[in-house]
Amino acid sequence: MKRLLTMLPLLALCALAPAVIPGAARAADEDKVPYWASIDADVANMRVGPGHTYKIDWVYRRQHLPVKIIRREGPWRQIEDPDGDKGWMRDLLLSRRRGAIVKGKEPVEMRAGGSDSSPVLWRVEPGVVGQLGDCKQGWCAFDTDGHRGFVRAGALWGTGEP
Template sequence: MPALRSRLALALALSMAAAFPAHADDQGVPYWASIDADVANMRVGPGDSYRISWIYRRPHLPVKVLRKEGPWRLIEDPDGERGWMRDLLLSRQRAAMIKGKGDVDMRAEPKSGSHLQWKVEPGVVGLLGDCDAGWCQFDADGHKAFAPEDRLWGTGNP
């Protein structure tokens, strides 16, 4: 009887393992992250032996993590480029990048009639705070203000 139970337990375990998706690592994706290094390489595949497709020199650049493969993450950058990056080069700290055409008015409070703090141009990267009612806290190198959410890449659901 114990041998029969062992075989049944093994068969049950194998059938349960087959029910899980091939990429069990993919739990919790997609999600937002940011580059957490002064220099970060994006590769064409999930491993050091794959060719480097991009070299990033923009700490806090927001990226969307689309897939996990061991310690590697398939990411998408603000320009839509996709590739693989080591998890050690990424942070869960939220960041955003100014998008669109023309400068963005940075406001003292989260409303359009609020005092104008300064203007920023598309491509500026900053740390992202809370977003509410179409406005997000945005910190560009210690300069903090509120930006319209629709002008930021890296907000909302990934």
């Protein structure tokens, strides 16, 4: 009986393991690169290397600008911006909330629903940044400063697989 009582904590731990391990596996999956993120600061410095001693290459002043995380090194993330520029940024300046930027040279239509038959709400200029919602059947929910609607996924940088 005494042996059984000393094994009870071990048995309880084994019973909890299935509940804990999926969370750990999920957290590990979130750390895989590449993945999409967005700038989550009013001012964010991109450096030429992963550390504060490296030279600042770019200063971003566009919150929600989408970036692709292509490498991790401690608290530093190597990013690629919509123009293809690459550098390093602290993780504290980034958010997992996805953003998108209108690409191309012409304004795109933001519609009330995810189809060509939905009414046009606004025309959105290239370079406009917003928060990205779910994308289905070639259309993405897009919110730029409270103007919400649906934009064709192909007109946005920050959609699809990173």
